[in-house]
Amino acid sequence: MTDMQKLYLLVPLAPLAGAILAGLFGKMIGRAGAHIVTILGVAVAFVASVFIYQDVQAGNTFNGTVYTWMVAGGIKFEVGFLVDALTVMMMLVVTFVSLMVHIYTIGYMSEDPGYQRFFSYISLFTFSMLMLVMSNNFLQLFFGWEAVGLVSYLLIGFWYERPTAIYANLKAFLVNRVGDFGFLLGIGLIAAYAGSLNYAEVFAKAGELASQEMAVTGWSLITAICICLFIGAMGKSAQVPLHVWLPDSMEGPTPISALIHAATMVTAGIFMVARMSPLFELSDVALSFVLVIGATTALFMGFLGIVQNDIKRVVAYSTLSQLGYMTVALGVSAYSAAVFHLMTHAFFKALLFLGAGSVIIGMHHDQDMRNMGGLRKYMPITWITSLLGSLALIGFPFFSGFYSKDSIIEAVHASTIPGAGYALFCVLLGVFVTAFYSFRMYFLVFHGEERFGQAHHGHHGDHDDEEPAADHHHGLAPGQKPHESPWVVTLPLVLLAIPSVVIGFMTIQPMLFGDWFKGVIFVGDNHVGLKELAAHFHGATAMAIHGLQTAPFWLAMGGVGLAWFFYMVRPDIPAAIQRTFKPLYVLLDNKYYFDRFNEVFFAGGSRLLGKGLWKIGDQGVIDGIAVNGTARLVGWIAQISRLFQTGHLYQYAFVMIIGVFVLLTFWSRHG
Numbered sequence: 001m002t003d004m005q006k007l008y009l010l011v012p013l014a015p016l017a018g019a020i021l022a023g024l025f026g027k028m029i030g031r032a033g034a035h036i037v038t039i040l041g042v043a044v045a046f047v048a049s050v051f052i053y054q055d056v057q058a059g060n061t062f063n064g065t066v067y068t069w070m071v072a073g074g075i076k077f078e079v080g081f082l083v084d085a086l087t088v089m090m091m092l093v094v095t096f097v098s099l100m101v102h103i104y105t106i107g108y109m110s111e112d113p114g115y116q117r118f119f120s121y122i123s124l125f126t127f128s129m130l131m132l133v134m135s136n137n138f139l140q141l142f143f144g145w146e147a148v149g150l151v152s153y154l155l156i157g158f159w160y161e162r163p164t165a166i167y168a169n170l171k172a173f174l175v176n177r178v179g180d181f182g183f184l185l186g187i188g189l190i191a192a193y194a195g196s197l198n199y200a201e202v203f204a205k206a207g208e209l210a211s212q213e214m215a216v217t218g219w220s221l222i223t224a225i226c227i228c229l230f231i232g233a234m235g236k237s238a239q240v241p242l243h244v245w246l247p248d249s250m251e252g253p254t255p256i257s258a259l260i261h262a263a264t265m266v267t268a269g270i271f272m273v274a275r276m277s278p279l280f281e282l283s284d285v286a287l288s289f290v291l292v293i294g295a296t297t298a299l300f301m302g303f304l305g306i307v308q309n310d311i312k313r314v315v316a317y318s319t320l321s322q323l324g325y326m327t328v329a330l331g332v333s334a335y336s337a338a339v340f341h342l343m344t345h346a347f348f349k350a351l352l353f354l355g356a357g358s359v360i361i362g363m364h365h366d367q368d369m370r371n372m373g374g375l376r377k378y379m380p381i382t383w384i385t386s387l388l389g390s391l392a393l394i395g396f397p398f399f400s401g402f403y404s405k406d407s408i409i410e411a412v413h414a415s416t417i418p419g420a421g422y423a424l425f426c427v428l429l430g431v432f433v434t435a436f437y438s439f440r441m442y443f444l445v446f447h448g449e450e451r452f453g454q455a456h457h458g459h460h461g462d463h464d465d466e467e468p469a470a471d472h473h474h475g476l477a478p479g480q481k482p483h484e485s486p487w488v489v490t491l492p493l494v495l496l497a498i499p500s501v502v503i504g505f506m507t508i509q510p511m512l513f514g515d516w517f518k519g520v521i522f523v524g525d526n527h528v529g530l531k532e533l534a535a536h537f538h539g540a541t542a543m544a545i546h547g548l549q550t551a552p553f554w555l556a557m558g559g560v561g562l563a564w565f566f567y568m569v570r571p572d573i574p575a576a577i578q579r580t581f582k583p584l585y586v587l588l589d590n591k592y593y594f595d596r597f598n599e600v601f602f603a604g605g606s607r608l609l610g611k612g613l614w615k616i617g618d619q620g621v622i623d624g625i626a627v628n629g630t631a632r633l634v635g636w637i638a639q640i641s642r643l644f645q646t647g648h649l650y651q652y653a654f655v656m657i658i659g660v661f662v663l664l665t666f667w668s669r670h671g
Helices: 003-024 026-057 085-108 115-134 138-156 163-194 199-204 206-210 221-236 245-251 254-263 265-275 284-306 311-331 335-362 380-394 400-414 420-446 487-513 531-535 540-547 551-569 572-580 582-589 591-644 649-670
Strands: 062-072 075-083
Touching: 003 026, 003 062, 003 075, 003 085, 003 115, 026 085, 026 115, 075 085, 075 115, 075 138, 085 115, 085 254, 085 265, 085 335, 085 487, 115 138, 115 254, 115 265, 138 163, 138 221, 138 245, 138 254, 138 265, 163 199, 163 206, 163 221, 163 245, 199 206, 206 221, 221 265, 221 284, 245 254, 245 311, 254 265, 254 311, 254 335, 265 311, 265 335, 284 311, 284 420, 284 582, 284 591, 311 335, 311 400, 311 420, 335 380, 335 400, 335 487, 380 400, 380 420, 380 487, 380 551, 400 420, 400 487, 400 531, 400 540, 400 551, 420 551, 487 531, 487 540, 551 572, 572 582, 582 591
Parallel strands: none
Antiparallel strands: 062 075
């Protein structure tokens, strides 16, 4: 094994070692020991990723097996790494954001009794995501995929004393199993028809797969494979209708909300589809399916952010909407734009989540924005970093989100894939909606009148205590003022704010129009993708200046202006609109009734099915016939037999005579 291969192994194994030490020996090493070993593990992974990035930039890539688990039916089940430009970009994003979250957690979870356990979980989460992005075969991809889902279950339900947290983590687990079923079917089809689970071998047979049809159904094999794989991405990356788990995942502590929503779990589906570009490029039907699902998510999940009052849920619905943008980019074959937005979004969304957590700390764990206002002068670092994150989110020129979001919109505008017109409408209107709900949150939290220390609206905080004897309250008491968070909280905010501003400007040229993804992401000649934008690209500065004249910029400014007018100048107008359009508000407040439908149709249906199986199958067939029926039959035979067992000799002689008579009659007829 070469030194470079040892470095590859170090990246996922360092966080794993930290997770094991904090998890199994947490009591021995103490709280400080738990955060030291896990932060050290992730820091080592980040530094190693930087060295690997430099090696890849020098033109060195790796695709090889680390360990062969077994060989069955000619198919190899292996652990292996594929280290190329796409992998190393994900490694840097995952390890850097995870490192920031680890440092932030020291301050955020300082009073929590599950301190060591939480550090163990987030470090294990980082390991799982790294195994996923570094895989060179579908077996390891599926391992990382499921490991991420399992650890997210543990993290969302971290405060397991709270029924809402248990409900949320179970919901996330079950919804992701629906997507994973499709994902597993896709992998099964690949194994059956390609005869391999190795990426390179499968991609080499992509043309052969595209020429085949499914047995019995006659469907295009490549379309079936791609749609099944994308159903897995719909679960992990929370696309309609498998999005319902993501807002409820806010029941977990804020650091894990940032990790799940920014750099890890939800980006796994986007990464997977980009990695599978050699397959998706051969099916326009699959791409149209991806495009329509992504466009619907981008717009309609953004609408839900408008009516949220919980600061974390606003950011959560923002994540859903931005994942929709990434999926739209995948659907128009702009894979590099999708992963570019994945990267920029990871920084500013982690910043917004951690900024929201800082606000929650300052507000003594009150998450309701209606109880905030005027925090700018009390929390200056949180204020300025949150403003920078919000500007990046709405795509303000020169900020990182501008370059990635505008590239997606331009790619959709140029695309000829069926559904592109609908997608263009959704992503353009989504720009206005994003700006409106983002700055609604910003103005309600940091500007206007101070609404804390008053009668509170109904809300719940991160650290709700189910026990009535809890000695703390949520929200600021009368006379209390918010306070800036400690440096372990504000330092990650500052360090995340820097790439949120500059990373797009610095990397758009190589990632979208250079050779960074050459040989990694494949786009067919018949798919325009980013080719038209590339022809008109004259540098990041020129693109930003031109952006000041485009429709997305003015739509974003319209959203910001309307949010300012509604919530700073005339706060009576939103209330009047809510009363006037109450049915629409109720629809949005109930999240389009997706949860209600799932409860009635799936949960209710499964309850009815279970009750039917219990009544008919268990009680009727098994208990009634197989068990009790057999016993009754034996009892009935015994009752009949008892009549002949009287103990009288003449009766036995009479029965014997009758028996002989019957036998003689039978033999005489058949003799």
